[in-house]
Amino acid sequence: MEIDLSGTWQVTLNGRDVPCALPGDIHSALLDRGLIPDPYFASNEDAVRWMMERDWVLSRTVSLSAEQAASMNQIELDRVDTLATVRINGVDVGRCDNAFRRWRFAVDEGVLKAGDNRFELVFDNPVAAAKTLSQAQEYDIPWHWNVDLPHANLIRMIACDCGWDWNICLTPLGVAGALVLRRAPTLSLDYLDVRQLHSAGKVDLVLTVSGTLYDRDGVGSCAGTLVIDGQTLALSPEPVDGGEFRAVARCTLDQPRLWWPNGMGEQALYSVQVALDGQGLTRTIGLRSLEIDQTEDSTGSAMQFVVNGQPIFAKGANWIPVDALPARRTPENTRPLLEAAVAAHMNMIRVWGGGLYEPDWFYDLCAEVGLLVWQDAMFSCHLYPSDTVFLDNVRAELDHNIRRLQSAPVIALWCGDNEVIGALTWYPESRSNRDRYLVAYDRLNRTVEAAVSQHDSSRVFWPSSPCNGSLDFGDAWHDDASGDMHFWDVWHEAKPFSDYYRVRPRFCSEFGFQSFPSLATVRTFAPEEHWNVSSPSFDKHQRNEGGNARIMETLARYFRFPKDFQSTLYLSQLAQGLAFKTAVEYWRANSPHCAGALYWQLNDCWPVTSWATLEYGGRWKLSHNMAKDFFAPVLVTTIPEPNRQKRFEVRVVSDQVDLSGVRVRYRLFSIAGALVSSGWFETTRDVPRLIATSFGTFDMDAVQGIEGEDKGHLVELQAYSGDRVLGQANWAADAPMKAYDFQDPELNWTVSADSVTVRAERLAPYVQLESDAPGYFSDGGFFLVPGEERVIRFSGERNFADTLTVRSLRDSY
Template sequence: MTMREIRVLNDAWRVRREGGPDCPIELPADGVDAVVPGCVHLDLIRLGLLTHPDLGDGEAEQAWIGRTDWTWRRPLGPADRIGADEDADAVCEIVFDSIDTVGEVRLGEEILGHVENQFHAHRYRIPAEAFAAHRVLEVALRGPVAELERRVERYGDRPVNADGDWGVYSYLRKAACSFGWDWGPKCPSLGLPGDVRLERWRDARIDAVRPLVTTCNDRLAILEVLVDVVRDEATSEDGELRATARLEAPDGRVFEAEGVADPEADHVRILLEVPDPQRWWPRGRGGQPLHDLEIDLRRNETVLDHDRRRVGLRIIALDTGRDPEGSRFRIVVNGEPMFCRGANWIPEGLFPGTAADDLVIARIEQAVEANFDMLRVWGGGVYESQAFYDACDERGIMVWQDFMFACATYPEEAPYPESIEREADFQIRRLAAHASIVLWCGGNENVLAWRNWGWKERMDPAQSWGRHYFTELLPRIAATLDPSRPFLPDSPWSGSVDADPNDPDHGDRHTWDLKLEDVREMIPRFVSEFGHQAPPARRTMETAIGREPFAGESPDAMAAFAGRQRGWGGDQAQYDRWMDDWFLPPSDLDGRIWRMQLLQARATTFTYEWLRLHSNRCGGALVWQLNDAWTGHSWSLVDVAGRPKPAWWSARAACAPRLLAFSVGEAGIEIAAVNDTDETWGGGVSSGGVRIRRVDMAGVDLDAAALELEVPPRGTRAVALLPDLVIPADPSMELLVAESGGHRAFWFYGKDAWLSLPSPAFDLRIERAASNVFEVEITAQTILRDLHLDEGALGEDVRVDENLRCLLPGEVANMRIRGVSSLREDDLRRSGVLRTANECGPSGAGR
């Protein structure tokens, strides 16, 4: 035997109920087949024994599972053995990439170990004779809800989000959101969400590879490759333990180097120098060349282990330097400051860590299509899959990586610090090779909650709350294992535990206190959370709860979905107090859904545009949230079925590389532009500039002007408009239109409820372009504000290429519709298919 050998053991598992409350379903005494990776919920759903929690009353029907103990069993026999008989003394280990969460691992009658952390791998040495003896591998797990209750009884109560309504989840190193959140249900599961494998090796093996970029400019990149090794003294041989690195660049150049292990060290250090490097850049800034890195671990001439991965050459910094207005917060890549346009990412689906790779990649593609360049992996979920980070590496999506702490106080007494240190150690080693990860962050809203939500005053001063993790343990581990990336103690963070974490002049901010146009009252240094709720598409809702609850078709029929509202204050706080101000009431269900979704789209536009226009002060804007976990009210831009909400389209427009927008400055209304490209945009009037028109609702020009507007590369520009041009005679009947180089902007002088937008009218022309693809030409007879096609209203898999458009009378919009076998004009004119904001004002009242 030379190289480490691996055999995946994901097959032949069964799961059996062991104890807990009365079981409402009939289960075989010897259990049921289990899919690994997976969880018990998915097994029972797959076998038709359990209703999916996202369907009907499925959430209530599955509540017993979280209070039930379960055991996973797999026999080990001679067929599972790897390695030759003469290697009987070789190390043989069972490895679990993840176990969710509390229990023990057994081999026959022997307890291999106790487990209580979902977020790191578990590795157990087993004897060679285990295979011949036909021993059974078992993972016995305790119901997470019952386990939380036992820990509260043992350790005492402590503050967490929702005043503990979701359980004191901070006592388990498990995805916090599985116990419920303000956008998701309570359905904590348990199981084996990672691969299980058998490994056999001698002498030494590679534990992790950390390729850290220490220098990277257009002339030279230096890659410090740290090869973490684990040794077995019993099978160790004489001679040097060496690691060789081979780096192949996309242009075919090859660079090689070697390092020798110090007998006392747990890693081998190798330096690779790459002249004239092909650098990795965030999307929109350059390419994403990925280099193939191969590592061999050798004793003398014998190869003991091999590792291969892809790396990107770039260097990262976080600029938090002082300036006259406070302190900056800006990600810097390869020496260039970024304005980060992006979103927060939650676990895809209801069972964190189990989403299929193709589904995760599809969501990342939607981030790319929305012109995003950053995703924040939020601390209430899980460290994401290899497929997630690979996709971000390949697409130039920067990743803000939280450690898994969210909106809670965390115990600092044993056994927690040791478990959390092992978790952080494992995840940094696991993820360090990914070029996309640009920031380690201690967690989400933990310091904010302790300081600003009244928890500090409620708690005994002697009770720990997690400060040690955010200010000592996590930064120490990050600095030791990965000094190539910046570390942020928590989000939001303003420099110290004693400072207000949400100070707009320092650090990042979570802006939940300003909505819609009120966001213009403040320019934070970086907004890492903002958002507004919206329901899913109607088709998505009907798939979850059925059509019958909506049969009345009145606005009040939305009450059938009230059980899916987990946000504070319900619909009144999340929607109605805003919609009562912005829109006239609807007369039917589709009208109410449209207003709820349109409100989110407006809020998204306001925030992205405002912060991008002030990118000289603000370093980024991350909407809460990109994706969804179930069919409920939430802040997501894409619902659980993958259907973009109107807000996704507004984000796509507001995050385009070049943005033209009206704004408000000290002198009044301005025309402003963002140029996030490497070329100058615009110029004098003779070279295009920008044309401003004030028009009436019929599209007739009332006044016009041509202005010089030259925007430098990666810059912004704003020009105040003269009062004679922008002051309307009748603000309810007029609007401003700006045009420059194919880009447009609109300014309406009031809220829709007050504007005299005409009843929408348009002509349609439909042509088949290919099988299940149609080209639709829409010609506006009237002004059409926020023209939107509900994809789900046309079919299950319908997608369009353009949406949420504003048209003046006589203008034409083209839309390509995919996923329908036939399409007639009547299909598009049905209620709920094509909507406009015109319907939300006086002329459309009652729609």
């Protein structure tokens, strides 16, 4: 017997009851009814700051029969954000203090009554609460400067909700999951644990169902079934320590369909349906083996994911919450972003430790589209308490989320935190008393490791990101010999893109470069008089100090200064794409030494200038089109010799299959697009999967036919196997783009249904198609030579041609 308490609640504002949908949040409720301005527009964030500086009450009235009032004895709330007292008819029945937990509180006899019952969630002022917690600490515990809520690290809330160097500070309050009033059953059917043993032609499964046991004496009369792939297996629950039960089923699946990451094979999925004690639990699982190769070698040690016995190069990006407003964190808003990752040939995303453990449906979507998930525990950049009360809260959070997600086939590893090891060197307090803070960190990290070891020993526990390995507290920002690396010198230190050539990480899990959003997105947050990257609206929507200036400095380094606002936006996205391209192609060209590149970041959670390649709402930046090329399954790329941009080595890499009889063709063009020379590299080679293969060196000065040409050249490289084209063509230049006097390419195009055919009279570098219509173009950032045409598809609304713009680099100045 249970009653769903989700739906319309009331929030009181200035004596007025305002409807608030739960699951949902108070900001969204007030915004939907025009009671607060859109916090995403202009500087309206400041106008709603008062909301995080007061208490709030959510309430609703539920009518119960006498039988219901007498029998109901438990209330469940999932992911309450964050500090809230649960009150029924004026009686406090529970206290929530962790946004990542599921709460179940007993409702004592006599609290409920026949007729109307008032349910309240009383939310604490988080600013005052964090300050109070800080005053209770035995020593100072530094918080990161990215957040606008001091001492937010002392509350188990979503870190980036308090602001980050790409996020607004709203600190929204509400409930993200289920709200249920029930009579506590004999047992609660909560979790499914899946263990797989793969052998030739079959997989042996051990499927364990578990949860809370409320009636130890009654469990013997409970029996159930588990159904998978047409097999119905009996379940007999038994009591275990800790007030829980466990029921185990075993089966063998012959000739199983395996789950593979995107690009490697089918995303085969199986439904597991459990029925027990009148309850049901359904999970979607995939059959696959997953390991991490950490073999030691002459450099250090590898870090390569191996799926179903096949090593992969992890291609992807970091994931942040889909929206700053929790009510908008929905499958409908999330699916297009994950599909865009797949369209760019990604096979992995990293759920970053300053966000949240995503809901079940998120991991189901990842399984459906073929994205592995590097899963951080939710600790990032701050330092944290290590007292018993805090760690017990953390352990309960981890126990629940690890068990909840253990059956998800996409979880690739459990990582202890984001950058917390490095944070020990960031703050004066920890630098002056390193031992104290290192011991505190060790207690926290061991808590995470213990939870993973107990609940999911099938996966690797990775202590931190970045990290050189277990028990290695080295500098993984600069040591590229082992483990995963975060490489931020190009952005934070404003170094040239060529600085990526300094490192050969075994796995780079963070690197990035910012760009401005497209004009269609700018319109959603800036009035037209603020269409200037130095305007107040743009400053408010740039959260990384000095970020806009750094972008403009980079544009001046590589391009001629933009002629107008839209050209500035275009060039910033081109620069971002080139930064990512330089890094990813170099590291892929060093495969298998390097086995993964996850750039920062895939998505935005509000309209902002950031490192994302997908804008808020899912619009593709030019850089995302470019990601589709630099992550392509077959890549031909160049490695320039130091200080000699005209001379470079050419390598080909294939992610998916072995290639035989590969040749590389070159075509050398003048800046006007005249073909100066063409030919084939002398070498024909086989390209084994994931082994970057050299095809020799190309020297522009040595190419026949170039004599007398002194205005610069660009070369196109294309790989072939016989007559079959392999992947996209790649281009190299003998100077920065700003050095070339490009002529007007006289771009022209025709539109037919959902496609655009583009032509040019002269060489057109970095062509971009853009429309205000929701959707995306299949290609962007490509070169177009005279006499050739390119057909680009648009996926989205059919009226895209009404606002279609086609530009190239020459149109920007």
